[in-house]
Amino acid sequence: MSGLHPEYWESDSLKGHKKEIYMSYRCQGCNRVQPNNTKPETVVLEKRLREYVNRVKKVQEDERVIEIEVKSSGWEIVREKKVCPGCFKNLSLSLA
Numbered sequence: 237m238s239g240l241h242p243e244y245w246e247s248d249s250l251k252g253h254k255k256e257i258y259m260s261y262r263c264q265g266c267n268r269v270q271p272n273n274t275k276p277e278t279v280v281l282e283k284r285l286r287e288y289v290n291r292v293k294k295v296q297e298d299e300r301v302i303e304i305e306v307k308s309s310g311w312e313i314v315r316e317k318k319v320c321p322g323c324f325k326n327l328s329l330s331l332a
């Protein structure tokens with residue numbers, strides 16, 4: 237870790253000077269086009285556990301190189317939608 241995350245430096249007096257810009261988008265919940273600077277929220281509707289198999293080279297004691305399989309797993313997003321903060325609130329209430 238090197239230093240503090242910039243957000244730690246944001247005081248009330250600085251708010252408004254440092255603002256993230258969001259492009260307008262169509263909410264996939266209410267289907268309304270959102271004005272610029274509305275933060276889109278991503279709702280993950282479905283995800284699945286995926287197993288990956290990586291082939292890794294390994295040097296044996298007799299110095300021969302063999303390939304072994306190393307398994308790892310991770311979540312893969314299957315379906316997601318981008319919604320406005322209002323819909324996000326409703327969705328998270330209905331999911332709770």
Ligand SMILES: [Zn+2]
Binds near residue numbers: 263264268321323324
């Ligand atoms: Zn919406």
